[in-house]
Amino acid sequence: MSESRVFITGTGIISAVGNNADEVFQALKTETSGIGRISLLETVHCDDLPAGEIKLSNRQLREIAGLPSGIPCSRTGLLGLIAARQALRQAKIDDMDACRTGLISGTTAGGMDRSEVFYRSFMDDHRRGRLRDVVTHDCGESTERIADGLSVRDYVATISTACSSSANSILYGSRLLKSGILDRVIVGGTEALTLFTLNGFNSLLILDRNVCRPFDRDRNGLNLGEGAAFLVLESERIALTVPERILCEVTGYGNACDAYHQTASSPEGHGAWLSMKKALETAKLQPDDIDYINAHGTGTQNNDLSEGIAIERLFESGIPLCSSTKSYTGHTLGAAGATEAVICVLTLANQIVFPNLNFNNRMEELHFSPVTTCRRDMRLNHVMSNSFGFGGNNTTIILSGYSHEDLH
Amino acid sequence: MKIYIKGTGIVSPQETFLAGDFPDEVIEYREARYLKCIEPPYREFIDPMTVRRMSRIVRMGVCAAKKCMQDARISMPDAIITGTGLGCIEDTEKFLSSMIRNEERLLNPTPFIQSTHNTISSAIALAIKCHNYNSTYVHRGFSFDNALQDGILFLHENPGSNILVGGLDEITDHSYMITSRMGLWKRQSVNNLSLLEYDDRGSLPGEGVAFFTLGTVNNNNAYARIRATDIQYKPENPESVCLKLSRFLADPGADETGPDLLLLGLNGDPHSDSIYYHLHNKLFKDRHIVYYKHLCGEYDTSVSFALWLAAMIIKRQKVPDVIKLKPFETGEIKNILIYNHVRGINHSFLLITRC
Numbered sequence: 001m002s003e004s005r006v007f008i009t010g011t012g013i014i015s016a017v018g019n020n021a022d023e024v025f026q027a028l029k030t031e032t033s034g035i036g037r038i039s040l041l042e043t044v045h046c047d048d049l050p051a052g053e054i055k056l057s058n059r060q061l062r063e064i065a066g067l068p069s070g071i072p073c074s075r076t077g078l079l080g081l082i083a084a085r086q087a088l089r090q091a092k093i094d095d096m097d098a099c100r101t102g103l104i105s106g107t108t109a110g111g112m113d114r115s116e117v118f119y120r121s122f123m124d125d126h127r128r129g130r131l132r133d134v135v136t137h138d139c140g141e142s143t144e145r146i147a148d149g150l151s152v153r154d155y156v157a158t159i160s161t162a163c164s165s166s167a168n169s170i171l172y173g174s175r176l177l178k179s180g181i182l183d184r185v186i187v188g189g190t191e192a193l194t195l196f197t198l199n200g201f202n203s204l205l206i207l208d209r210n211v212c213r214p215f216d217r218d219r220n221g222l223n224l225g226e227g228a229a230f231l232v233l234e235s236e237r238i239a240l241t242v243p244e245r246i247l248c249e250v251t252g253y254g255n256a257c258d259a260y261h262q263t264a265s266s267p268e269g270h271g272a273w274l275s276m277k278k279a280l281e282t283a284k285l286q287p288d289d290i291d292y293i294n295a296h297g298t299g300t301q302n303n304d305l306s307e308g309i310a311i312e313r314l315f316e317s318g319i320p321l322c323s324s325t326k327s328y329t330g331h332t333l334g335a336a337g338a339t340e341a342v343i344c345v346l347t348l349a350n351q352i353v354f355p356n357l358n359f360n361n362r363m364e365e366l367h368f369s370p371v372t373t374c375r376r377d378m379r380l381n382h383v384m385s386n387s388f389g390f391g392g393n394n395t396t397i398i399l400s401g402y403s404h405e406d407l408h
Numbered sequence: 409m410k411i412y413i414k415g416t417g418i419v420s421p422q423e424t425f426l427a428g429d430f431p432d433e434v435i436e437y438r439e440a441r442y443l444k445c446i447e448p449p450y451r452e453f454i455d456p457m458t459v460r461r462m463s464r465i466v467r468m469g470v471c472a473a474k475k476c477m478q479d480a481r482i483s484m485p486d487a488i489i490t491g492t493g494l495g496c497i498e499d500t501e502k503f504l505s506s507m508i509r510n511e512e513r514l515l516n517p518t519p520f521i522q523s524t525h526n527t528i529s530s531a532i533a534l535a536i537k538c539h540n541y542n543s544t545y546v547h548r549g550f551s552f553d554n555a556l557q558d559g560i561l562f563l564h565e566n567p568g569s570n571i572l573v574g575g576l577d578e579i580t581d582h583s584y585m586i587t588s589r590m591g592l593w594k595r596q597s598v599n600n601l602s603l604l605e606y607d608d609r610g611s612l613p614g615e616g617v618a619f620f621t622l623g624t625v626n627n628n629n630a631y632a633r634i635r636a637t638d639i640q641y642k643p644e645n646p647e648s649v650c651l652k653l654s655r656f657l658a659d660p661g662a663d664e665t666g667p668d669l670l671l672l673g674l675n676g677d678p679h680s681d682s683i684y685y686h687l688h689n690k691l692f693k694d695r696h697i698v699y700y701k702h703l704c705g706e707y708d709t710s711v712s713f714a715l716w717l718a719a720m721i722i723k724r725q726k727v728p729d730v731i732k733l734k735p736f737e738t739g740e741i742k743n744i745l746i747y748n749h750v751r752g753i754n755h756s757f758l759l760i761t762r763c
Contacts, residue, residue: 044512108524110546119504126585134586138494139525140548144753147641156641157554158547160495160525168543175561199507200520257488257533257542263521274539390521391530393542 003178006250007239007402008231010093012086012188013342014079015227015329016052019064020086025346028354029374033328035211035223041193049207052225052330053193054079067149072132074111075226077142079335080190081149083228087186088150091232091245099183099238102155104173105143105230106165106189107334111136113192142190155182160334162389163296164255165189167337170231170397171253177235184238188230188338197333198224204263212299214324215308215370217361222298225330229338231345243404248348251382251400252285254278258392264302269310271394272296272386276314279384279396290320290398291380292353294340295370296388297324298331307386308366320384323371327357337387341397344383348401351378409567411560412630412763413719415480415621417472419445420704420713421600421614425475430720434703434730439597442584443614443705448472454535462522462531463499465578465617469528470535472617473572477536480621486569487541487562488529491551493577493708495525501582528576541571549750551575552709553639556758559622560637567624574619575712579705584613592706592751594676601730603676603702611675614705618712620719626763631719633761635743640755646686649755653691653747656757667695667759668741669727671718673748674699675706683749692745697733711748711756718744718760 013020016034017027027034038046038053054061061078062069065085073081084103114133122129136142143158155176159168166189173187191197201207201224208221239246256278258271265272280287296307304324311319325343332339347353356370381401388394418424421443423431437443450459450467453474459467469490477483502519521527526544533542541562545554552575559573587593594610603612622634638656643649657666670692672684688697698721704713721727727738746758 107546116504116508119501120508122582122586123505123508126582127589131586131589135590138548139546140493140550143547144641153641155639156547157545157550157557159543159554160546161529161542161544162524162526172543172558175558175565179561179564181557181561195507195512196504196520199512199515200503200517200523202512203515203517203520255541255543257530257539259530259533259537259539262527262530262534271539389526390524391526391542392533393526393530393544 004235006174006177007234008247008250008345009234009239009245010087010091010232011342011345012083013229013339014054014083015332015339016054016225017328021342021346028328029352031355031357033211033357035330043195043198045198045202048209049198049202050211051193051223054226072135073145074136074142075113075192076107076111076190077136077145079192079228080105080142080146083188084146084150084186084230087230087232093232096151100154101152102176102182102185103143103147103152104157104159104169104185104187105146106159106169106337107139107142107191108160108162108165109191109194109197110139111141112194112196116195161393162391163333163336164387164389164393164395165334165337167387167395167397168255170250170337170341171255171395173233174250174253177233184234186230186232188228189335190228191226191333191335193224193226206300208299211358212327213358214297214299214326214356215304215363216359217363219299219301219304222300223330225332227329227332227335227339229335229342231338231341246402247345249400249402250397252279252283252398254282254396256394258394260392263390265306265388267306269306271392272307272310272388273313275394275396276310276384279398283398285382287315288318289382290384292347292383293320293322294344294383294385295322295324296386297326299326303388305363305365308363312367319368321353321371323354323356325354337395340385344385344399347383348380348399351380352376353378409564409624411563411634412623412626413620413632413634414623414627414630415476416631416716416719417476417479417619418716419448419468419472419617421445422703430728437600440600440612441597442579443600443612444579445615463496465496465498465576466522466528466531468617469576470531472619473532473574476572476619476621482570482621484536484538485572486566487559487571488532488538489543489555489559490529490574490576491545491555491709492525493548493551495546496523496527497578497583498580499523501580549708549754550639552712553637553756556637563622563624570621570623572619573622575709576617577615577707577709579613579615587613600702604674606676607678609677609679611677611706614707616704616707616710616713618716630763632722633763635759635761638757642753643755646683649683650687650690653687653757667743667745669744670695670697671714671744671746672697672699673701675701696736698727698731699733700731708750711746714746714748715758718746722760722762
């Protein structure tokens with residue numbers, strides 16, 4: 001039996017640069033960053049650590065998500081529900097029972113946004129703290145909240161591989177479709193901005209006090225962001241029942257472990273090189289075939305150097321157009337892989353490469369620079385998206401354009 | 409394609425680590441609030457400097473993984489996949505409390521670094537310099553099932569490979585207090601070996617780490633085969649679980665005789681346990697029941713302990729009396745069905761077969 005192809009028929013996104021795919025597209029096209037002063041999260045760092053915060057309160061998000069007020073739900077769950085609903089709408093799915101459908105979500109901190117509220121009261125008096133603030137703590141809770149909102153029954157899974165979590169959702173979902181275990185799967189990730197992650201990254205001294213500058217010689221760290229993004233993946237058989245919905249195809253994916261250090265990337269970017277190479281192998285493509293790379297490009301000294309060296313090693317003299325979009329959205333951790341996959345879908349659909357913001361000087365160690373102006377009217381066929389996480393959990397996805405003329 | 413269990417490494421509240429067999433005597437915890445793991449002799453597996461830097465769940469995880477590879481005589485797995493419901497909660501609590509106490513200033517990053525759920529799978533990769541596939545599943549009662557499903561898929565995609573799949577969860581004082589307030593556990597301390605004899609609601613919490621080396625080629629030493637695995641999310645009623653289970657057993661074409669033994673997730677909560685008895689009555693009235701949570705306690709990835717137990721029963725062809733619901737004599741044990749559910753939400757099915 002030949003393996004099924006994997007088609008994307010819907011996308012949904014909510015991030016600091018927009019509450020849906022159209023808004024995100026407008027922001028990227030006009031080079032508008034969503035990074036700024038933190039105003040909703042109550043933190044002592046609101047004036048010194050900028051972030052990509054979604055300027056909607058939990059109450060507002062609950063309204064958009066259509067979730068009644070009695071049900072406990074973390075911000076992570078709310079963001080996920082909003083993005084996943086958009087994806088289903090675009091894919092024109094209304095009957096969940098029509099075929100075997102699953103949901104796979106990636107997140108790193110799960111419902112930590114509520115747990116830290118709980119813990120503040122609980123810490124000094126173990127009888128205190130509202131339980132409704134902690135029942136949403138574990139990562140799987142937000143996934144089940146989304147699954148119930150969408151009426152997904154057949155399969156649920158949650159992945160947590162740090163900053164590559166939702167890239168691995170795309171990878172795992174694609175494999176479940178190829179093997180025939182599922183016919184349709186909603187994949188992505190969700191992450192709320194929390195004190196836990198903000199202070200965690202700050203304790204590692206890798207947060208930029210200004211808007212981040214990925215791949216710049218003078219880059220000085222990353223900005224955190226929050227958001228959710230989901231994509232509807234369908235097997236060939238299901239997607240082709242209404243082929244007009246097909247946006248593009250997941251052709252490649254690779255997962256490798258850097259196995260160098262718990263938080264740092266290896267200087268030669270071995271894990272990054274391996275995950276990109278594996279993705280090319282599954283896609284049966286050559287390095288020359290890649291037209292654009294949406295880099296992990298966090299803006300830290302370590303990541304951008306390691307990733308840059310890995311890209312040079314793999315692509316040698318033929319380095320494709322490359323940019324990091326984290327200077328728009330911030331680093332959305334568990335949601336980053338899916339957020340950037342949705343941006344890649346927009347890239348292919350509109351044949352536009354979005355520029356890397358705040359780039360001034362090339363890194364001395366590298367021979368290439370990212371794209372710094374919006375490139376329109378491109379002829380892009382294959383785009384690559386990198387997501388690299390703590391623990392060396394590296395994942396690369398390749399998306400390929402789909403020509404509706406192929407059908408005839 | 410056949411999936412073999414070629415090695416195991418298990419840390420639990422019982423003496424399961426060194427024995428490499430079902431322990432001769434089980435440990436009775438007479439006044440238990442929760443069951444904690446007996447920690448293995450780390451220094452035989454990890455260098456002392458590294459052990460000191462690791463949190464308890466990471467140490468136990470790396471140690472069990474190494475033991476598991478030794479058992480299967482492999483040194484470099486082609487994939488490392490873990491499942492954990494709550495991950496590294498000890499370090500999560502540490503960072504959370506210092507962040508609140510210090511009002512977000514001058515924080516030690518180490519507990520933050522070790523708080524992420526993928527810490528264990530990446531610490532194993534780091535310990536053996538393994539650059540291969542690496543992933544971590546964190547979906548409540550499905551965490552281990554998701555990891556196992558990914559692993560089986562990986563073996564189908566890469567025949568001939570050997571992989572590590574593990575399930576692990578830890579308990580802390582705080583997590584126990586919080587889940588107690590949610591009403592998950594018995595209000596009195598209990599004797600673990602009498603877990604099914606209490607009438608009041610709630611179960612006995614526990615923890616554990618279980619790693620498996622899985623491969624597609626039998627090295628003549630394999631414990632058992634994993635024949636099938638499936639999950640069911642929020643079934644509407646016991647009947648829909650019966651239906652799912654009947655289909656599950658029909659799918660892999662299990663021997664006409666069906667499972668010889670049912671290994672069930674009975675946890676001492678009468679409400680939670682009723683479905684196991686219902687299923688037994690309805691589908692397998694003449695089959696014997698064995699259970700396991702009195703040995704390891706209730707936790708999200710306890711089904712990994714059950715898998716180890718089933719593999720051991722099949723390999724040794726003997727059933728320890730302490731896990732029998734009612735006394736019985738067994739003949740040949742070819743198939744064991746594992747069925748477990750966590751809070752009625754996450755239902756797991758596994759079918760284990762003699763090689």
